[in-house]
Amino acid sequence: xxxxxxxxxxxxxxxxxxxxxxxxxxxxxxxxxxxxxxxxxxxxxxxxxxxxxxxxxxxxxxxxxxxxxxxxxxxxxxxxxxxxxxxxxxxxxxxxxxxxxxxxxxxxxxxxxxxxxxxxxxxxxxxxxxxxxxxxxxxxxxxxxxxxxxxxxxxxxxxxxxxxxxxxxxxxxxxxxxxxxxxxxxxxxxxxxxxxxxxxxxxxxxxxxxxxxxxxxxxxxxxxxxxxxxxxxxxxxxxxxxxxxxxxxxxxxxxxxxxxxxxxxxxxxxxxxxxxxxxxxxxxxxxxxxxxxxxxxxxxxxxxxxxxxxxxxxxxxxxxxxxxxxxxxxxxxxxxxxxxxxxxxxxxxxxxxxxxxxxxxxxxxxxxxxxxxxxxxxxxxxxxxxxxxxxxxxxxxxxxxxxxxxxxxxxxxxxxxxxxxxxxxxxxxxxxxxxxxxxxxxxxxxxxxxxxxxxxxxxxxxxxxxxxxxxxxxxxx
Amino acid sequence: xxxxxxxxxxxxxxxxxxxxxxxxxxxxxxxxxxxxxxxxxxxxxxxxxxxxxxxxxxxxxxxxxxxxxxxxxxxxxxxxxxxxxxxxxxxxxxx
Numbered sequence: 001x002x003x004x005x006x007x008x009x010x011x012x013x014x015x016x017x018x019x020x021x022x023x024x025x026x027x028x029x030x031x032x033x034x035x036x037x038x039x040x041x042x043x044x045x046x047x048x049x050x051x052x053x054x055x056x057x058x059x060x061x062x063x064x065x066x067x068x069x070x071x072x073x074x075x076x077x078x079x080x081x082x083x084x085x086x087x088x089x090x091x092x093x094x095x096x097x098x099x100x101x102x103x104x105x106x107x108x109x110x111x112x113x114x115x116x117x118x119x120x121x122x123x124x125x126x127x128x129x130x131x132x133x134x135x136x137x138x139x140x141x142x143x144x145x146x147x148x149x150x151x152x153x154x155x156x157x158x159x160x161x162x163x164x165x166x167x168x169x170x171x172x173x174x175x176x177x178x179x180x181x182x183x184x185x186x187x188x189x190x191x192x193x194x195x196x197x198x199x200x201x202x203x204x205x206x207x208x209x210x211x212x213x214x215x216x217x218x219x220x221x222x223x224x225x226x227x228x229x230x231x232x233x234x235x236x237x238x239x240x241x242x243x244x245x246x247x248x249x250x251x252x253x254x255x256x257x258x259x260x261x262x263x264x265x266x267x268x269x270x271x272x273x274x275x276x277x278x279x280x281x282x283x284x285x286x287x288x289x290x291x292x293x294x295x296x297x298x299x300x301x302x303x304x305x306x307x308x309x310x311x312x313x314x315x316x317x318x319x320x321x322x323x324x325x326x327x328x329x330x331x332x333x334x335x336x337x338x339x340x341x342x343x344x345x346x347x348x349x350x351x352x353x354x355x356x357x358x359x360x361x362x363x364x365x366x367x368x369x370x371x372x373x374x375x376x377x378x379x380x381x382x383x384x385x386x387x388x389x390x391x392x393x394x395x396x397x398x399x400x401x402x403x404x405x406x407x408x409x410x411x412x413x414x415x416x417x418x419x420x421x422x423x424x425x426x427x428x429x430x431x432x433x434x435x436x437x438x439x440x441x442x443x444x445x446x447x448x449x450x451x452x453x454x455x456x457x458x459x460x461x462x463x464x465x466x467x468x469x470x471x472x473x474x475x476x477x
Numbered sequence: 478x479x480x481x482x483x484x485x486x487x488x489x490x491x492x493x494x495x496x497x498x499x500x501x502x503x504x505x506x507x508x509x510x511x512x513x514x515x516x517x518x519x520x521x522x523x524x525x526x527x528x529x530x531x532x533x534x535x536x537x538x539x540x541x542x543x544x545x546x547x548x549x550x551x552x553x554x555x556x557x558x559x560x561x562x563x564x565x566x567x568x569x570x571x572x
Contacts, residue, residue, distance in 0.1 A: 017542050018542050018543060018544055019542050019543060019544045019545070019546075023546060024540070024543065024544055024545030024546040025544065025546040026544035026546070027544075032550075032563055033562065033563035033564050034550045034553070034554070034563050034564065034565070035548040035550050035563070036548070037550075037553070038546035038549070039553070042553060044553075050538065050539075050540040051537050051538075051539050051540060052539070052540055052542050053539035053540060053541060053542060054541075054542035055542075056539060075530040076537075080491070082493055083570070084565075084567040084570055089493075097530075131570065132564065133569070133570070136561060136564075136566060138568070138569050139559070139561075139566040139567065139568065139569055140566070140567050140568070140569050140570050141561065141562070141564035141565070141566055142564055142565040142566070142567055143563075143564055144565070269491060271491065274530045274531065276531065278531075278537055279530075279531050279533060279535050279536055279537040279538075280530050280531060280536060280537060281536070281537045282536035282537070
């Protein structure tokens with residue numbers, strides 16, 4: 001039988017606030033356990049949560065970025081369950097009326113077609129603490145520093161039909177939250193966590209199959225593998241005469257499989273109700289306008305503009321808009337040098353390769369945009385050849401100063417003095433009479449030998465155009 | 478709406494409340510009465526009335542995003558039954 005995969009994602013993205021969503025405790029990553037957990041985060045009696053304005057602003061920015069409706073009035077609710085890293089016995093979340101309503105994003109599939117993925121909603125909520133199960137015999141250690149950290153949970157429609165589509169969507173959301181500056185998106189630190197709802201159905205069937213939820217995936221590669229495994233597991237199960245059970249599963253990267261979390265039957269009975277400690281959140285036109293006033297150009301728009309304004313290919317435009325920092329860098333090089341195509345080649349070629357090799361981000365690049373533009377200017381005005389430019393780039397990368405300094409200190413300046421090139425060629429022609437004879441008897445290919453000799457003699461610095469022209473003239477005899 | 482014994486046991490378990498078996502019937506009766514009152518209110522025609530999420534007709538006040546809470550770990554952990562290396566210790570929980 002032919003099966004169709006149906007995937008929906010819930011993405012928890014940590015908002016980049018200084019303080020918690022409902023308390024004034026700081027949110028810095030990596031602090032000593034429980035040093036950033038105040039009375040509100042600990043759920044001590046008699047405390048009152050007060051909503052952080054920046055968390056609301058960030059949610060609104062996201063809503064605007066995905067063309068969603070922003071609810072003029074939304075409600076906070078208590079989601080009740082017991083777990084030691086949730087000291088209150090409930091998580092403050094949003095249930096019936098979330099702050100961000102229906103929106104959408106576009107993903108580009110392998111074959112270049114564009115697919116629209118619906119976003120059902122996005123709501124504000126608080127994170128729980130961390131449980132450490134390993135270090136204490138018979139006990140679990142609880143660190144509540146993360147408790148109360150603001151999250152935006154972004155829920156998609158079940159619009160994705162393959163693990164690859166799910167990854168493309170997740171990457172798009174990741175790109176957006178970083179572009180608009182609401183989250184650092186750091187996956188190692190847990191700032192971007194994905195849950196995947198996966199089901200299969202016979203091709204052509206209208207109703208969905210029973211879904212399993214894969215919880216807490218923190219890398220795009222694992223997301224793809226986890227869904228792939230889960231799809232195969234469900235198909236094997238059904239084809240073997242079994243049925244899929246609706247349950248929560250965990251992905252084990254070491255074994256590359258998903259496992260049931262064996263939760264109790266009533267575990268999903270969260271008994272949501274409006275939190276009496278919090279009044280309805282009202283967002284008026286002024287707040288909305290202020291929140292999105294400095295919203296930057298979004299990735300899709302930037303990609304289209306790079307293609308139109310700079311004549312970039314779709315591939316290059318996609319690559320160079322992957323992050324806002326990279327796009328800004330490229331644009332600055334393109335503008336300063338006046339050579340967008342060369343700028344694109346250098347940024348996506350030498351620079352990216354060097355960054356990857358050094359495992360650093362664009363913001364940490366020892367070669368600034370101005371320096372790279374300076375290098376391109378020297379290629380353009382003929383000071384250096386394209387070949388030696390790579391050497392200059394390396395010099396700049398290794399701290400040799402800007403392009404002019406590296407060219408000067410390493411003596412890489414192109415030789416354009418016709419007299420100097422002529423005398424070099426005269427000597428080479430005189431020293432290789434046999435090859436000259438071959439050329440003159442019609443063996444054109446030997447020309448390359450002469451070019452090579454001149455370049456060798458000049459240390460690669462002779463202007464190639466001039467070398468060709470003078471060589472031809474001299475070899476004619 | 479009438480709640481029976483098993484409803485009460487389930488609700489008590491979800492709320493992690495220990496209820497003595499002889500009290501179950503009384504809770505069932507009390508909670509059923511409350512639900513009857515809700516049903517009575519439900520019967521009132523409220524079409525055109527906007528549902529309230531809170532008895533106060535006010536909007537949530539917002540707080541500036543500034544850390545204001547100092548580290549008081551020692552103070553808070555002085556009332557905890559068990560701590561180690563800055564962590565609260567609880568009986569082992571495994572999923």
